[in-house]
Amino acid sequence: MGFELFFTGTGLVVKGVLLLLILFSVVSWGIIMFKMYQIHKAFSDSGRFMDFFWKTKRFDSIAAQTERFASSPLVALFNEGYSELKQLMETGESKQEQGGALSTDLGGIANVSRALRRATNLEVTRLEKYTTFLATTGSTSPFIGLFGTVWGIMVAFIGIGKTGSASLAVVAPGIAEALIATAIGLVAAIPAVMAYNHFQHKIRVLVKEMDSFSTEFLNIVQRNIAGK
Amino acid sequence: MQRATPSREPRFAVSITLSLLLHATLVAALYWWQQFLPQMGPVQTTYYVDVVNLPVADPRSGSPVQAENSADVAPPPSPEPPAMAAPQPQSRPVARQPATNTESSAAFQQRMAKLQGVADAKRQAQRLEELRSKVAAAGRSGMPRGTGSEAGSDYTAYLHSRLKDAFRETISYNTKAPFVAMRLTIDGNGKLLRTRLEKSSNDKVFELSVRRAISLAEPSFTPPPGRSQYEGVFVFRPEGVAQQ
Numbered sequence: 001m002g003f004e005l006f007f008t009g010t011g012l013v014v015k016g017v018l019l020l021l022i023l024f025s026v027v028s029w030g031i032i033m034f035k036m037y038q039i040h041k042a043f044s045d046s047g048r049f050m051d052f053f054w055k056t057k058r059f060d061s062i063a064a065q066t067e068r069f070a071s072s073p074l075v076a077l078f079n080e081g082y083s084e085l086k087q088l089m090e091t092g093e094s095k096q097e098q099g100g101a102l103s104t105d106l107g108g109i110a111n112v113s114r115a116l117r118r119a120t121n122l123e124v125t126r127l128e129k130y131t132t133f134l135a136t137t138g139s140t141s142p143f144i145g146l147f148g149t150v151w152g153i154m155v156a157f158i159g160i161g162k163t164g165s166a167s168l169a170v171v172a173p174g175i176a177e178a179l180i181a182t183a184i185g186l187v188a189a190i191p192a193v194m195a196y197n198h199f200q201h202k203i204r205v206l207v208k209e210m211d212s213f214s215t216e217f218l219n220i221v222q223r224n225i226a227g228k
Numbered sequence: 229m230q231r232a233t234p235s236r237e238p239r240f241a242v243s244i245t246l247s248l249l250l251h252a253t254l255v256a257a258l259y260w261w262q263q264f265l266p267q268m269g270p271v272q273t274t275y276y277v278d279v280v281n282l283p284v285a286d287p288r289s290g291s292p293v294q295a296e297n298s299a300d301v302a303p304p305p306s307p308e309p310p311a312m313a314a315p316q317p318q319s320r321p322v323a324r325q326p327a328t329n330t331e332s333s334a335a336f337q338q339r340m341a342k343l344q345g346v347a348d349a350k351r352q353a354q355r356l357e358e359l360r361s362k363v364a365a366a367g368r369s370g371m372p373r374g375t376g377s378e379a380g381s382d383y384t385a386y387l388h389s390r391l392k393d394a395f396r397e398t399i400s401y402n403t404k405a406p407f408v409a410m411r412l413t414i415d416g417n418g419k420l421l422r423t424r425l426e427k428s429s430n431d432k433v434f435e436l437s438v439r440r441a442i443s444l445a446e447p448s449f450t451p452p453p454g455r456s457q458y459e460g461v462f463v464f465r466p467e468g469v470a471q472q
Contacts, residue, residue, distance in 0.1 A: 022251070026247050026248055026251050027244065027247070029250060029251070030240070030243040030244035030245075030246065030247035030248075031243070032247075033246055033247060034240050034243035037243075130240070162400040162401070162402070162433065
């Protein structure tokens with residue numbers, strides 16, 4: 001039996017199942033490649049950004065260079081925190097001019113903290129985007145393939161019943177055509193599950209890095225600005 | 229608040245396109261690789277050799293192999309020895325023999341028994357020759373004066389075996405105990421002239437499978453004995469084919 005007969009020799013339902021599984025496989029591999037690039041870039045840009053952050057003393061200098069580390073989620077956090085801080089400073093200065101109190105007090109720090117938390121959530125959402133499809137592919141593809149196999153074997157046995165012959169030559173091709181659905185289901189599911197677990201681990205590490213950066217950023221803000 | 233992030237990400241559509249290319253390459257590689265695998269084709273064609281009714285031009289004249297390599301093989305059997313000639317009766321008159329001699333009487337009895345045995349052998353040889361000429365007139369292959377281009381001595385059995393094998397490939401039915409009696413008419417060249425449904429259990433699927441079996445077996449039909457038209461009825465059942 002030729003390779004092409006595995007597809008052309010099957011019934012309509014099995015054909016549909018095979019097409020669905022191939023679609024799942026194509027999309028999940030697309031997501032795998034996309035996420036691999038995205039997470040790899042996020043890690044490398046984060047490392048470079050942290051070096052730059054600790055070497056540079058001024059926030060405005062850092063803010064001017066953030067485009068160089070665009071893929072890092074820490075840059076998004078810094079931008080959020082810095083813009084919030086800038087707003088607080090502007091508001092504080094205007095109030096000081098009017099004879100009011102400095103606004104960068106503990107209430108202002110809480111604002112920055114909330115902005116950082118919001119940015120963290122947005123970055124986690126961005127990093128986890130599409131990974132749910134990998135989880136869905138990993139958990140449902142074997143069952144879809146199994147459904148195709150069960151259907152194919154059922155049709156094959158109906159054909160055998162009509163033929164009246166139960167020789168191996170009659171039984172084997174139908175079952176082989178049916179089993180290809182399970183095989184493709186597993187081919188689609190195994191890389192998806194492996195990639196999903198890998199990406200989840202990497203995203204957890206990035207989340208820890210973001211938490212650490214938020215704490216460091218708040219500390220710096222509180223030490224250097226609120227303490228004035 | 230506006231965030232400056234989206235433009236930094238790789239395009240998702242590019243990844244999907246790459247994935248499509250990857251899958252297409254994989255399929256092409258599999259298609260290429262299968263050329264090196266042994267063929268897992270359908271059931272191989274079975275060739276039948278009818279060892280009982282091997283077609284020969286004339287068994288008495290020897291096979292073609294013997295004719296080409298006459299130096300290597302033994303010569304064909306010598307023609308039959310002439311029938312034993314009956315002994316001539318004694319010209320001596322019986323009256324001249326001494327009637328009272330008991331020894332000569334015993335010899336006479338012995339001679340008479342011998343003569344009777346010779347006469348019986350002659351009669352048997354004549355009868356055998358008659359039978360041989362009768363069989364040869366039928367012109368069956370494998371027998372004296374057979375043409376060698378015809379099917380075996382039992383043409384119905386030959387057709388039966390071909391139909392049985394073909395029916396094994398096509399059999400299918402919807403009812404519990406279907407049967408079909410089909411009359412086949414084959415011309416002198418082994419070509420199926422017509423098929424007529426004699427009896428049927430009205431299982432259309434079964435009838436169709438019988439017709440398909442006949443079509444499948446038709447190319448293997450050989451000319452009937454004596455190149456005469458053949459007509460026979462075969463009963464098809466799920467258990468197999470039977471001659472009627």
